[in-house]
């Protein structure tokens with residue numbers, strides 16, 4: 001019998017610890033009797049509680065988590081950790097209540113204690129930046145696999161241990177979930193873990209209780225200005241990862257001013273990486289050959305060390321992601337020559353990254369890519385890469401997120417207009433916004449940049465993709481940017497089933513091209 005897919009991966013053999021010991025070690029205040037109470041897990045959402053858990057009630061945007069303490073008790077929670085306001089809300093649950101001024105700030109250390117994640121820990125890699133985090137995490141995982149190392153990953157797309165994978169809700173899980181994942185990985189013999197670290201995760205304590213062995217920085221560009229007031233604040237959130245309480249060593253891509261500022265302001269030893277010829281970085285990436293589906297490159301480091309390899313992916317930006325992964329591995333202690341030999345044996349890096357420049361077309365008709373790009377810089381990188389290797393026209397389909405950074409829409413429209421030959425604007429996740437007004441901002445951006453652009457507005461994404469396909473022929477490329485690996489469309493609080501990948505394949509079959 002198969003039940004519903006689990007929403008998190010937890011240890012299968014948790015070791016119980018006395019809750020009174022936690023209270024004593026952390027100097028917390030407890031209201032209620034903890035005599036004989038043992039804890040085996042931690043949960044931040046009542047729906048995630050398993051018997052033996054400490055339920056952590058945090059104040060949220062919509063409600064106070066402690067108001068769900070009774071539901072947590074019904075699910076088997078043994079106690080509640082919350083703030084003063086939450087203590088009053090949790091009283092009726094009948095559970096012992098442990099009080100701390102900022103439960104979210106305590107969650108990382110408490111989860112680490114419960115799951116004992118600092119004991120016998122795997123090598124931990126953390127990746128941050130606006131674009132490329134998921135890609136670098138998958139590339140790290142792939143190369144580690146080629147080196148024969150059992151590894152795991154946590155990304156926007158999924159959390160994965162070998163063949164076991166669950167779909168992610170957040171890019172970086174809440175601390176309780178992350179420590180449970182690390183404990184499960186230890187049970188499964190995982191020796192290295194690659195974790196995507198969003199700015200929001202750093203701001204909201206999601207990676208607390210973890211000290212990464214090596215952290216990597218891809219780039220920083222316009223995004224998330226709904227969560228942060230200005231680019232400087234967004235940068236400051238990322239900078240936190242490059243401090244001694246969070247990481248031992250770092251690798252920074254210095255192709256932007258933000259990367260160089262990060263090197264200056266970080267307080268851990270960092271290695272630098274660049275793709276710009278003449279850069280004084282320690283590591284230099286040179287792209288050797290680009291095709292629609294493979295990019296080969298050379299990576300040169302200090303002391304004349306050199307590696308030449310390729311990735312089964314489009315674009316110089318993906319070579320940069322791969323180079324970052326390789327230098328992170330070297331910084332953690334792997335030998336560059338050993339990495340080079342493993343990759344040479346396998347004909348290059350053997351990576352599959354779901355929904356990132358993923359080719360869905362077959363041998364006939366236009367080449368079709370689905371991509372997860374949803375920021376101006378992601379559009380620019382992908383379109384620049386495509387232009388170099390496309391014989392015919394580039395037709396681009398995309399929409400923009402509702403209820404997220406509205407200030408990037410004009411740029412997204414303009415970059416698409418300049419980089420593609422025809423553009424189809426559609427709906428992505430409108431959420432609670434009026435979809436027509438999101439499209440209008442994208443259309444304005446596109447028309448403003450290229451007034452005579454071949455431009456279409458097709459609200460339904462299924463129809464929009466078919467419009468794009470009808471404009472394309474042999475030698476052309478259709479780039480569908482946005483949905484990537486996702487299998488839903490979020491409209492007015494509902495997640496409607498929609499897998500762009502499945503629908504694109506269907507449309508290709510309907511057109512007789514697959």
Ligand SMILES: CC(=O)N[C@H]1[C@@H](OP(=O)(O)OP(=O)(O)OC[C@H]2O[C@@H](n3ccc(=O)[nH]c3=O)[C@H](O)[C@@H]2O)O[C@H](CO)[C@@H](O)[C@@H]1O[C@H](C)C(=O)N[C@@H](C)C(=O)N[C@H](CCC(=O)O)C(=O)O
Pocket residue numbers: 044045046047058059060061062063064065066068169170171172173174198199200201204227
């Ligand atoms: C703004 C933000 O980060 N919100 C996060 C926050 O929600 P919130 O403060 O609104 O929580 P709330 O709904 O008021 O609920 C309060 C508490 O009660 C709990 N609760 C609530 C209802 C219930 O029935 N039972 C229950 O236990 C909730 O789990 C929560 O702990 O706590 C929730 C529980 O963990 C998160 O799911 C939620 O992330 C939302 C979904 C989100 O969209 N976050 C984005 C901004 C985000 O974090 N994105 C980054 C990066 C993305 C990127 O790189 O593109 C990411 O790492 O994913």
Ligand SMILES: Nc1ncnc2c1ncn2[C@@H]1O[C@H](COP(=O)(O)OP(=O)(O)OP(=O)(O)O)[C@@H](O)[C@H]1O
Pocket residue numbers: 129130131132133134135136156171196218219317318320321355356357371372373374377378379381382
């Ligand atoms: N190094 C890079 N520079 C610029 N754009 C990139 C880079 N790597 C990937 N992209 C673009 O960004 C998109 C998202 O890539 P990826 O998922 O790896 O990034 P991310 O940082 O994890 O973003 P998210 O957290 O939203 O998933 C890709 O589909 C591609 O369009």
